[in-house]
Amino acid sequence: AVRMTQSPSSFSASTEDRVTITCRASQGIGSFLAWYQQKPGKAPKLLIYGASTLQSGVPSRFSGSGSGTDFTLTISWLQSEDFATYYCQQYYSYPYTFGQGTKLEIK
Amino acid sequence: QLQLQESGPGLVKPSETLSLTCTVSGGSIGTSSYYWGWIRQPPGKGLEWIGSIYYSGSIYYNPSLKSRVTLSEDTSKNQFSLKLSSVTAADTAVYYCARHPVVRGVILWFDPWGQGTLVTVSS
Numbered sequence A: 001a002v003r004m005t006q007s008p009s010s011f012s013a014s015t016e017d018r019v020t021i022t023c024r025a026s027q028g029i030g031s032f033l034a035w036y037q038q039k040p041g042k043a044p045k046l047l048i049y050g051a052s053t054l055q056s057g058v059p060s061r062f063s064g065s066g067s068g069t070d071f072t073l074t075i076s077w078l079q080s081e082d083f084a085t086y087y088c089q090q091y092y093s094y095p096y097t098f099g100q101g102t103k104l105e106i107k
Numbered sequence B: 001q002l003q004l005q006e007s008g009p010g011l012v013k014p015s016e017t018l019s020l021t022c023t024v025s026g027g028s029i030g031t032s033s034y035y036w037g038w039i040r041q042p043p044g045k046g047l048e049w050i051g052s053i054y055y056s057g058s059i060y061y062n063p064s065l066k067s068r069v070t071l072s073e074d075t076s077k078n079q080f081s082l083k084l085s086s087v088t089a090a091d092t093a094v095y096y097c098a099r100h101p102v103v104r105g106v107i108l109w110f111d112p113w114g115q116g117t118l119v120t121v122s123s
Helices: none
Strands: A004-007 A010-013 A019-025 A033-038 A045-049 A062-067 A070-075 A085-090 A102-106 B003-007 B018-025 B034-041 B048-054 B059-061 B069-074 B079-084 B093-103 B117-121
Touching: A004 A085, A019 A033, A019 A085, A019 A102, A033 A062, A045 A062, A070 A085, B003 B093, B018 B034, B018 B093, B018 B117, B048 B069, B048 B079, B048 B093, B059 B069, B079 B093
Parallel strands: A010 A102
Antiparallel strands: A004 A019, A019 A070, A033 A045, A033 A085, A062 A070, A085 A102, B003 B018, B018 B079, B034 B048, B034 B093, B048 B059, B069 B079, B093 B117
């Protein structure tokens, strides 16, 4: 199985900050990567697919980049509603696997 | 707009079988454009894909659970279901159902998701 490793596992930031979360795959997965946002008690919500394509309705302050084994999710102007846990997921091969999550907290 | 809703017992005894159903509204599961999947999340932990099913009956399972998992679908009721046998406390989790698109035979991301249902394994 492709192992997905996110860093950091958690960190604190302030509103209006620019933050970057990294996701690394244990083998090349092309651009077959999605990012999800999950708030407490809620289901994950798709933010980005194809490593860099923004899902409809997702604010443009979210962006994704990367291909192969290294990927990033950037939030350019943190808003209060962005404090949540973020997961990457590869859909290059079975079994589909997720990163362990990055919890973004308010400083 | 498409909505998914999980249903089933919230408490299952160890060694028994966990059974959940996902009811889809606002769209049909009998379409060639999508697979329908199950994902779980133990309390305070990350996400694990369980398996996915296509309306034609094609199914993919996570090898780590394959020996205990059965997926099925009922297009007449617009539902698909999960059965997980011989459960233990390690199977305690929030179980989500979700849709994923298929493009040129490639099964893609999960969107949307159901709200999830907590299943606790305990005697």
